[in-house]
Amino acid sequence: MTSLAGSRVMGKPWIAVAALGAGLLVSTWAAAEQGTRLFKDWHYGQHIDQFPRSQGYYDCSDDLGAWALCHDGVAFLERQFQGQLFFADDGTLVSAALLADYSDDLYASVVGALVRNFALVYAEGPAGTFDMVQHIHEGTFSDERSLQLALSEFETEQLRHGYIGMTMVDQAGLGRIRESASVEELLLDMSPGMRASDVYVYEDDYWGPTLETTFYLPARQLNRFQEKAEQAPVEDF
16 A cells, blocks of 8 residues: 555645645635535535435444445546545534545545645645745745745655645635635635635555545534524523
8 A cells, every 4th residue: 555655746746736726826806606515416404314325325423423424436536435424413414525545646636626626725734834824924935936846845744744634715715815814714704605625645544545535615614603602592500
């Protein structure tokens, strides 16, 4: 099985592609659909009953530590992934994840597919973080070449230590990046239909080197939390 420490993924700086592919240094704005799509036919708010066992879904809540269904044959990029669907207490879908054994080629394919619609705003690993919002505010990079070089070095170092995590957002959400004080603020100020995606490369104790991609709608999750807080019964304790 592939070793992350021995990975040659830096044949191309893929997180640099994720940042530069959307023209992040020249922030743009576009209207986003007020949609609910998480991934393909999986939509935020779908009820768990819409994912029957007859279509390959099965309960994996005990394994994941949350109310979840899994599917072991999700087709994406001509590969098979395990799909993991996570549900709220009312049985409605809130996020979805795709997992597969890590390989350099698959990692490049997944990030390459994502950057058609998403742009990198944050990355982290054992050796540090790379905050695009902070760097844009501070004017850290004078041109794309210096940004690409820094991201390439960052990616190589994190993978050498066996872990990297990235947060990407719908390109339509970049219009607010200069006005946002932090990545968290950027995510929470996104329109309800704008997706975010977290990509993780890590060493799983059971599966070995793993590539995980999660899709969610930050604004809808925030609204759900606020609604539940407001609906909480009043009780002395």
